[in-house]
Amino acid sequence: MAIEGVNLIGGEARQGKGPEFSGVAAASGETLAPVYREACPGDVAEAARHAGEASPVFAALSPEARASFLETVADRLEAARAEIVPRAMAESALPEARLNGELGRTIGQFRLFAEELRNGECFSIRIDPALPDRAPLPRPDMRLRKIPLGPVAVFGASNFPLAFSVAGGDTASALAAGCPVIAKAHPAHPGTSELAGKAINEAVRVHDLPAGTFALVHGGVEIGTSLVSAPEIKAVGFTGSQAGGLALAEVAAARPDPIPVYAEMSSINPVVILPAALSARGGEIGEGLAASTTLGAGQFCTNPGLVFVIDEAEADYLAFRDAVAAAIGGNEGAAMLTAGIASAYQDGVAALAGHPDVKELARGAAVNPCQPAALMETTAAAFRNDIALHREVFGAVSLIVRCSGLADVFTALAAMEGQLTATLQMEDTDMEAARDLLPLLERKAGRILVNGFPTGVEVCHAMVHGGPYPATTDARTTSVGTLAIDRFLRPVCYQNFPEGLLPEMLRDANPDALPRRVDGKREG
């Protein structure tokens, strides 16, 4: 599979009609061949038209047929590993092992959604049989299943060129739901995007699906806006900045028919260290925190940027603090994904370091292009008084907030915005405090961890990678794990249908043996 510098529209690999641009090597800043041309609004309209035509055909596939298609996507991604990983390394400056792992995760997501389709829970099938003798009025036969929303626009993230990008979780879950996808490649990794997109396109061809089942377009804000405005598009998946997510949400809300936007945006991921844990494992927690903070240059939406420590005993606190500071200070840093991200990180760290109530505890000794990790400390009072300290700085920096007791933690957390994660470090003797905090943490975050660190997002059934605004635009959903498919489905009720008109999965025969609720009771 060669990198040709193309968009994928209507099943064809071709140059866009917009301006030229090129990939850039993240570590060196050098331009990478080939030259790309962005899509123009006309290209987007064409891709959307194809997606609209593909939609009813793709929606009508049986769960088994769609599962088989997803598995072919997985196979094709695996087959392209030797091309994808080196290009992603060049474009992102992320290390080989990480990108090999990320590709494995990306492939795994498609296989997991194939399983989920065969499992069939996602269709929420319900049958309330007719009650012809009910008084005063008979009940007609009522059947419910979930159907795909229609074509979905997916906006890839800069920090996961594979798992949250063109062939990432949004695309996998939308395709699993039966929705054609138009992916907008992130400009930071056009080559990786092209290779991933071609793997999907090959699967579309192998399964003889309509060409509009998948498309890939390159471009910036204008192309993103065209895509979200296209009448055929019925939902949007996005991972990126708050400004970007909110801009797309605004475009979506202003359509003649507003559509849902699932934007995962920002999170500082508070960690609370309770007193017994601090006393028992302060040093160990410190090392774990530093490792989580500096992993991948801190470029994770689940990076632990904020740590509340209840320091009942000064010595316990110092043991913890010194362990984090030593690890952060000794960290060699890493090149960041783009020059813009590196510069925003530098500005964010400088702002913290220059804050009158913030003390810099450690700074890594990174050499350009690597960015130094950093550790800061402030007080609960300062945190209460300045909302700027609540905000995420994307990169390897953590801010420790010293609290004199649980009340300080409550006040601070209650004032915070929604988060993807919240973490408790605790021992058995911290149980009462943990129980008191739990309802507040549930209200603030989509995932709550005990004695771990928030980086590392399992792809499984019980994952919630989501959370209250502004962590995401829709706290009712997750973008990772099998529940992510639910974002792209809606229920439809079929009343008094003759067997021959019913969709296959709702027929009495239940040919795929899918699980159903009959009169509310579970069968199968």
Place this chain on the structure above:
Amino acid sequence: MAIEGVNLIGGEARQGKGPEFSGVAAASGETLAPVYREACPGDVAEAARHAGEASPVFAALSPEARASFLETVADRLEAARAEIVPRAMAESALPEARLNGELGRTIGQFRLFAEELRNGECFSIRIDPALPDRAPLPRPDMRLRKIPLGPVAVFGASNFPLAFSVAGGDTASALAAGCPVIAKAHPAHPGTSELAGKAINEAVRVHDLPAGTFALVHGGVEIGTSLVSAPEIKAVGFTGSQAGGLALAEVAAARPDPIPVYAEMSSINPVVILPAALSARGGEIGEGLAASTTLGAGQFCTNPGLVFVIDEAEADYLAFRDAVAAAIGGNEGAAMLTAGIASAYQDGVAALAGHPDVKELARGAAVNPCQPAALMETTAAAFRNDIALHREVFGAVSLIVRCSGLADVFTALAAMEGQLTATLQMEDTDMEAARDLLPLLERKAGRILVNGFPTGVEVCHAMVHGGPYPATTDARTTSVGTLAIDRFLRPVCYQNFPEGLLPEMLRDANPDALPRRVDGKREG
């Protein structure tokens, strides 16, 4: 239970601090005692504060405890039947049998949601056990359940003073989810609202729940805006006009933390009569259509306002048309819910009757205050050319669109906005046409009926009372049936929790024997 002219705030029955108003007898226009005073924004803020305080306590109830509370609400509503029905008759001009039935439905909704809580499907429990030996990294224990969003604002509808109002489906499903409710009474039935609210309040007291679990406020647009803006409110349920629903959605989107609005707004509910059905049962279909159109003065969001007829044989069409026209012409009409609704109906019918491409086929002989039903006819070409003909006129009027073939129906439906329902009248020999139409109907409506009429919305597991915009603001949901609870829940993931900190329903012991997916496979 006496009607005192009160709001219910913080568990107390008291007059609001806003302007005075009174209920009005819908049939006579006479003022009904007692005098009410609207809530003022300060009253709303107080109710919201109480709801915020009640929220974690109410959320923490076991499914059984919450089910039991819902059953007490049902009991108290039943106990107040003798007060509620006469007051609702006076305020709405709806007949006794209808209101007795509607109260039964309202009570039944609470009982059904109690069952649904005990059933436990709604919590979507998932457990992915730890994999300590997994390479390269172990998997922590991951558990998921759905938790309540937080306090919900409910806006009652004018046309269902019981089933879609203070104690209606939005309130029942929000309380079932574990969300405190603040209901804004519809000004058309303040007394009915007070009685229903008091029944809920009594149940709150009997179960010793926090006073903020339920509140009732009276007021207009300003109070509605205050309510949706209150920081404690986390979701909105609304049934009413498109203008009203969109205004609330705008307020909700402009909050510092935007919240979901579930607004059920408008629908003209197309009925398609296929040729064999027209030929076999034209007269019968006509009578059924007229009955559905005129039921309750046509004041249903599922009223069949639009009928596409494929008239391959002129005689078949005439048999159908004459049957509808005779029934509509002979209909005695009924008083409408409010003077405003009656006047909007008159305007809508006059606009249709005066349309150059619309022919009036029949008009009922109603005498003031009753409003005459009406039947209109137009051509497929006229329907294509004037979007005004696609719009709902709330009341007992239907517009027949004569189509020369299936292609006309396709073109017309494809150009239409989202609907609550779509109906097919068909015989076995119409099957091919029905199959061709189905994907389009699925895209346009939340519920599809065969050989029935859309009025009559079953409260059951398989019901979808919802649909694409502008039928509702959120096609992913239903406001009727057990799936309605999902609107007020969000998933939370608990990672690596010690057993003692886990919410009870996620513990290994599974004390309530709730259904779960373990590693994706269903148990229980």
